[in-house]
Amino acid sequence: MVYKFSGTMLEKGFTVPNDIVDKHLRLVGGEQIKVLLLLLRHPGKDMSVSYIAGKLKLSEEEVEDCLQYWFLTGVISETEESIGGEKPEEGDAPQKYVPKAAKPEATPAPPPPAVEYSRPGPAEIATRISESKEISDMFEDLQKILGRTIGYDGQCTFLLLHDRFGLPPEVIYMLADYCVKNGKSGYSYIEAVGKSWATNEIDSAKKAAEKIESLSDIDKFWKKFALAAGISNPKPTQKQIPYLEKWLRERLMSFDLILKAYEEMAEHTGKLSFAYMDKVLENWYAEGFRTPDEVNAAQKAKAETRKAAKADDGASYSLDRFTQKSINNKPVYKRKEK
Numbered sequence: 001m002v003y004k005f006s007g008t009m010l011e012k013g014f015t016v017p018n019d020i021v022d023k024h025l026r027l028v029g030g031e032q033i034k035v036l037l038l039l040l041r042h043p044g045k046d047m048s049v050s051y052i053a054g055k056l057k058l059s060e061e062e063v064e065d066c067l068q069y070w071f072l073t074g075v076i077s078e079t080e081e082s083i084g085g086e087k088p089e090e091g092d093a094p095q096k097y098v099p100k101a102a103k104p105e106a107t108p109a110p111p112p113p114a115v116e117y118s119r120p121g122p123a124e125i126a127t128r129i130s131e132s133k134e135i136s137d138m139f140e141d142l143q144k145i146l147g148r149t150i151g152y153d154g155q156c157t158f159l160l161l162h163d164r165f166g167l168p169p170e171v172i173y174m175l176a177d178y179c180v181k182n183g184k185s186g187y188s189y190i191e192a193v194g195k196s197w198a199t200n201e202i203d204s205a206k207k208a209a210e211k212i213e214s215l216s217d218i219d220k221f222w223k224k225f226a227l228a229a230g231i232s233n234p235k236p237t238q239k240q241i242p243y244l245e246k247w248l249r250e251r252l253m254s255f256d257l258i259l260k261a262y263e264e265m266a267e268h269t270g271k272l273s274f275a276y277m278d279k280v281l282e283n284w285y286a287e288g289f290r291t292p293d294e295v296n297a298a299q300k301a302k303a304e305t306r307k308a309a310k311a312d313d314g315a316s317y318s319l320d321r322f323t324q325k326s327i328n329n330k331p332v333y334k335r336k337e338k
Helices: 018-024 030-041 049-056 060-072 122-131 133-146 152-164 169-181 187-199 205-229 241-250 255-268 274-286 292-328
Strands: 076-078 099-101
Touching: 030 049, 030 060, 049 060, 060 076, 060 187, 122 133, 122 152, 133 152, 133 169, 152 169, 152 187, 169 187, 169 205, 205 241, 205 255, 241 274, 255 274, 255 292
Parallel strands: none
Antiparallel strands: 076 099
């Protein structure tokens, strides 16, 4: 059967990317589609979580869970926030742009076979439970972790992560526990994070523990950093997290040094740019600076060197000009008339 749209509805429509229908439609729930459609309806506009929640009659937590899926799958990303984290005005006509398409220069990974992303149906779930004690035990244990009965949506999510994405039960337990402790126990959020873990080969209890420790360090750092820098976002974006992992886990940089880099960035740009901060921190790291005091001392010494050089240049210029003037302006002697 062919379905037609009435009147001029299509003439007043907006574009939905093919990948949304081809790759994601069977994987997401109704709320995630609603959130994405609202973003597509207002391209180039800034919509806060509270604005989206009000428009769609959803809780802010549900909206954050939905957005997290689209962030982690690379469908949307965030622009860099203005320093100070000013909030956009709420209303029916938001003014600034937050979500945007993924960078065109980034080459997307080829999609895996459809079977890897197909969601298990009720019949498959029932079969897996009856055939595998590991699966039935996993569902029982997860009910205890989540503190609620797992229905079809939950069983579908966890079986998808186990059977399609290869996460073992112990990793799924740690994932669910981490999400619950952070107040993010929605299935769409758990699924999005689980897929991200699988993509990054976090497929053992040891790797999961290291990832959770890293994320916990970032959460603690961000609360302190956002307060000091006047940033309104309650959590770092997916684009910012890799920078934070690098500074905190790989470089072992202190809070004070990172805040110093933020201040350097604020003096030279009007945007919160982690890429700019990373360049500053990498330069300091290469020069052996590990504290703000070491940076301040080096900057003071450099400023004094420039001042001295400028003074020398000025003195040399004055002496040269005096000498030249003396040569060009020789005294003229006139004979005194009688």
